[in-house]
Amino acid sequence: MGGAGARQRGRAMAPKTVLITGCSSGIGLALAVRLARDKQRRFRVIATMRNTGRSGALAAAAGPALGRTLEIKQLDVCDEGSIRACLDSIPGRHIDILVSNAGVGMAGPLECQSLAAMQSLMDTNFFGLVRLVKEVLPDMKRRRGGHIVVISSIMGLQGIVFNDIYSASKFAVEGFCESLVVQALRFNVAISLVEPGPVMTEFETKLYEEAERADYSRTDPETAEIFTKLYLRNSRDVFTSLGQTPEDIAEHTLRVIEAARPPFRHQTNAAYTPMAALKHADPSGALVTHAFYQLVFKYDAVLRFGLRAIRLLRWKAQKVKAGVRLLGFK
Numbered sequence: 598m599g600g601a602g603a604r605q606r607g608r609a610m611a612p613k614t615v616l617i618t619g620c621s622s623g624i625g626l627a628l629a630v631r632l633a634r635d636k637q638r639r640f641r642v643i644a645t646m647r648n649t650g651r652s653g654a655l656a657a658a659a660g661p662a663l664g665r666t667l668e669i670k671q672l673d674v675c676d677e678g679s680i681r682a683c684l685d686s687i688p689g690r691h692i693d694i695l696v697s698n699a700g701v702g703m704a705g706p707l708e709c710q711s712l713a714a715m716q717s718l719m720d721t722n723f724f725g726l727v728r729l730v731k732e733v734l735p736d737m738k739r740r741r742g743g744h745i746v747v748i749s750s751i752m753g754l755q756g757i758v759f760n761d762i763y764s765a766s767k768f769a770v771e772g773f774c775e776s777l778v779v780q781a782l783r784f785n786v787a788i789s790l791v792e793p794g795p796v797m798t799e800f801e802t803k804l805y806e807e808a809e810r811a812d813y814s815r816t817d818p819e820t821a822e823i824f825t826k827l828y829l830r831n832s833r834d835v836f837t838s839l840g841q842t843p844e845d846i847a848e849h850t851l852r853v854i855e856a857a858r859p860p861f862r863h864q865t866n867a868a869y870t871p872m873a874a875l876k877h878a879d880p881s882g883a884l885v886t887h888a889f890y891q892l893v894f895k896y897d898a899v900l901r902f903g904l905r906a907i908r909l910l911r912w913k914a915q916k917v918k919a920g921v922r923l924l925g926f927k
């Protein structure tokens with residue numbers, strides 16, 4: 598009896614295998630490192646990326662966890678063969694937690710974006726998730742246990758001007774998961790959508806650098822000016838004032854993973870909760886459309902002032918926290 602009890606306890610305490618996509622930088626990297634360096638060693642992390650030649654930053658951040666609680670593997674979410682090969686390399690293809698994080702961005706006037714680029718974005722952001730779930734869900738259903746965590750976006754709940762295609766991909770992700778979650782629960786498989794607002798990563802930096810250099814000759818001058826003079830300027834203020842770090846999102850995702858009853862949706866930035874609520878307050882859509890129009894075209898100066906005030910308050914709060922830590926308090 599004692600031996601059986603010990604074996605049961607050993608099985609209960611075995612680390613969970615977590616497969617994370619898109620780990621070469623940003624949220625994926627931060628989450629992989631956070632889980633791999635968990636003090637209780639609750640996780641065995643398989644950190645994947647399309648090009649393992651870009652694994653240097655992850656390996657450096659993981660430190661001694663690399664080769665112990667963290668393993669780096671190649672996986673391209675746009676290639677079914679790549680996904681299959683990665684899973685086949687894992688004993689029993691056993692994944693306890695899948696974190697679908699790989700994604701690409703797109704911002705700008707619709708007329709300036711090619712259909713090929715739009716299709717490529719959908720292939721990564723939406724069909725990449727579908728390919729992953731198709732591979733891991735059958736085993737989770739057979740075992741009647743598992744957790745699929747999807748790094749979505751607040752833009753999967755509310756479209757944002759000049760983010761038409763990116764928002765469309767995240768709306769698709771949200772609809773897919775919302776449809777699948779009821780069936781999954783029947784098999785004791787949890788699905789969670791983590792919905793960040795702006796996150797200060799290489800992903801966003803590159804996106805906005807490309808937007809500043811892009812050719813806008815395919816749209817009218819007024820639209821080009823709205824995008825370059827209003828949108829890009831306001832976006833920089835939004836990111837610096839309200840943006841979270843990848844480490845913040847990793848902590849939020851860890852909370853979702855740890856939860857006894859994982860939530861279906863988890864928003865990481867309280868500043869965006871009113872935006873989502875505003876949409877549901879008026880089913881006709883008139884209220885939120887009017888509010889965004891006024892914010893973009895009538896009160897953009899007020900918006901920028903407010904964002905800069907928030908940035909100042911956050912800076913002061915960080916200084917206070919730093920001072921408290923310096924004095925030895927938690």
